[in-house]
Amino acid sequence: MPAPPEATTIKDINGSPEQEAYMKCLIEQLTITPDKLSRICEHFKGEMTKGLNKEGHTLAMIPSYVEGRLTGEEKGNFLALDLGGTNLRVVLVTLEGQGKFKTVSTKARISDTLKTGPMRDLCDYIADCIDTFLTEQGLEDQETELPLGYTFSFPVLQSKINRGTLLTWTKGFSCTGAVGKDPVILLQDALLKKHLPVKVTALVNDTVGTLLSNAYNKPDTIAGLILGTGSNGAYIEQMDKIGKWQGGKTAFPEMIINMEFGAFDNERVVLPLTRYDNKLDRESINPHSQIFEKLISGMYLGEIVRNVLTDMMDRELLFQRSEGFDAKTASKEISVQWGFETSYMSNIEDDSTSNLSRTKEVLDTNLSIQNASETDCRIIKRVCELVGTRAARLAGCAIAAIVQHCGVNEKGADIGIDGSLYEFYPSFEKRTYQAISELMPEYPDITKVVRLGLARDGSGVGAALCACVAARMEDIKSKA
Ligand code: GLC
Secondary structure (H helix, E strand, O other), X not given: OOOOOOOOOXXXXXXXXXXXXXXXXXXXXHOOOHHHHHHHHHHHHHXXXXXXXXXXXXXXXXXXXXEOOOOOOOEEEEEEXXXXXXXXXXXXXXXXXXXXXXXXEEEEEOOHHHHHOEHHHHHHHHHHHHHHHHHHOOOOXXXXXXXXXXXXXXXXXXXXXXXXXXXXXXXXXXXXXOOOOOHHHHHHHXXXXXXXXXXXXXXXXXXXXXXXXXXXXXXXXXXXXXXXXXXXXXXXXXXXXXXXXXXXXXXXXXXEEEOOHHHOOOOOOXXXXXXXXXXXXXXXXXXXXXXXXXXXXXXXXXXXXXXXXXXXXXXXXXXXXXXXXXXXXXXXXXXXXOOOOHHHHHHHHOOOOOOOHHHHHHHHHHXXXXXXXXXXXXXXXXXXXXXXXXXXXXXXXXXXXXXHHHOOOOOOEEEXXXXXXXXXXXXXXXXXXXXXXXXXXXXXXXXXXXXXXXXXXXXXXXXXXXXXXXXXXXXXXXXX
16 A cells, blocks of 8 residues: 655744645645546546647647667667757767667757747857867767667657757747758757868657667666656557557557656646746746646756745745845845755755754855845745645656556566656655555555666667667668
């Protein structure tokens, strides 16, 4: 029998009656009970089936054109490019077979100007980064073109393993001249202009890459997830379940599907959205879209917490201790959109000191809040716990839905996960497992059946593996 959801007692806040009342109400709004979780999971599975059968559904369920499974014996040198999170990465991957590989990589930050300016500028910048990297690696004068796997982590409707159309931007990107276009062609043009010996042979979503990199040495991998700046998942589907497939006969009976589950329940049928979530959504650059992602991901969780805290400040329920202190003017930082980062939540949740001195430090160092009382700190820690727990439980719900959709066999299922929330956020994995076990109570030890694990460099190694699969598929076609 799974343990009950984490206790959400308000006893230890030890606040004023008004603070206690506010927290009680907040707990009700942010707690996803086992019942609610199960309703969300059922709805999620229904949406998966809809998306598999028809274009245009909220869960896009995009066929990736990556067919069949890996053997673990894939070998060769590949370039990989990773665009879609905070950084741009160029990676040289050597696949050595038997699930082994080596990588050398370089990283560059993408400025907000590049994220929101013309796509051509972004592609030129990427080409420059690749150029510098090739020179550093002594590869600039290659005779034969290097195959490049392009991890482009946005919703792309694929039409081939290296072709597709960008449907919409997510995660704070909004470059002009890209939606409706093929990101591969745009990049290849920029590479050609610089005469770089590189050919984009695969276009990969980061979730697909994560699945592949996990599968390289764990053959029972059925899914890959990103729980980081954004959230999404990919899994291996039977061709005969992809009712909308129009790509003709495939060489293998299975294909990886990029679910784009960040958009789940954009129509707001089942997710228990609060006014704090609505405020975030309304003020984001993509209102009414990526609703599930906005409840789960690193890009947004801190902002939800900030919305709660500023509301409490406006009601004079926080930072009221010292006389003459006006919290609203004392900390400009907390009044600014995105002013409370998800990494602060991680640090606060990690604080096990009895007087919450680390929480005080986070508030002081990052937000110039010096007068937080211990009660304030307890409240803030509890708010972080509530928002962080809700995120992990929803992520667990998506995982359970995928596993139940695919069916569990005696070998169980490996799920590769990448992303800062999963890797660094305290208790995220534990809370995710808790939700999965509530949804799959028939398994006494869920960790043996649904094995979550950190996938190694999904967007680098995964993209290289995808480029390798692309070459294999070309080969099969040319012999057919
Ligand atoms: C966003 C993108 C999706 C990506 C995810 C994780 O949801 O739309 O393609 O996989 O972020 O990076």
